[in-house]
């Protein structure tokens with residue numbers, strides 16, 4: 539279906555569907571781009587169960603996976619107009635909607651896991667979750683999306699030198715585009731749901747993601763080299779349309795927030811297990827996993843920080859605040 543007519547079809551399908559309610563039950567649709575085997579899908583199902591329990595069946599969330607309702611960018615647009623109630627996207631997809639959140643796409647921003655935890659689960663995380671509210675997108679919680687590393691089809695990427703001449707799939711994120719350019723590769727934005735085919739058909743030569751996404755989306759069937767350079771830590775974000783949020787009573791808002799927080803704790807546990815399982819399974823399937831020195835990769839991305847300073851100096855205090863979080 540052509541993109542425009544698909545958009546119109548979706549609009550018709552979803553009109554007034556962001557949040558339907560009769561006198562007893564409110565139904566909220568939640569769309570996302572991941573496959574159902576992925577831990578974030580299970581966390582969203584858990585969220586829906588918790589909210590249903592807390593509201594004694596008065597709020598039901600229906601989860602639509604697999605990009606069925608659109609790409610992450612399209613889902614965010616549907617939330618903005620209130621045609622879709624909720625979504626879970628990568629913080630990288632939110633970049634175009636909320637400039638502040640783009641800082642999470644900066645390569646090698648965090649020192650270690652403790653640093654990540656303190657930033658995302660502290661005051662800065664809360665500030666970032668609400669930073670898109672003025673664009674009708676209210677963040678409820680982060681989900682762990684681990685660390686992103688390169689995977690490639692024909693040869694391993696042992697240093698940034700190996701990225702030269704390769705078309706690397708990136709998310710729709712300026713930060714990601716600048717990062718790949720800084721390292722010497724050619725960035726090519728492709729929607730997540732189209733990536734398997736893009737890799738298979740050679741539209742791109744490589745991509746980058748966390749182990750559960752590499753494994754559950756079966757990209758390892760095409761890419762036999764996984765280089766653990768862990769260049770970025772871009773979390774996922776659970777969002778509700780402010781148009782839906784404002785229709786909820788304060789008590790219902792509290793249930794929704796609590797259900798989201800509980801689902802984040804549940805997801806963090808699933809995530810750890812899923813990373814281990816994914817690494818085991820891709821290795822079993824014949825993927826060659828390498829652990830290169832991170833320094834040359836980090837060296838290449840200094841230009842990304844310089845670009846932010848030039849183009850968006852307003853973000854510098856936030857970056858400093860993140861770096862100074864202990």
Ligand code: GCU
Pocket residue numbers: 571572578610626627628683709729730746747748751774
């Ligand atoms: C991660 C993230 C997804 C995103 C994907 C991507 O897997 O959880 O929300 O779509 O990266 O690379 O596009």
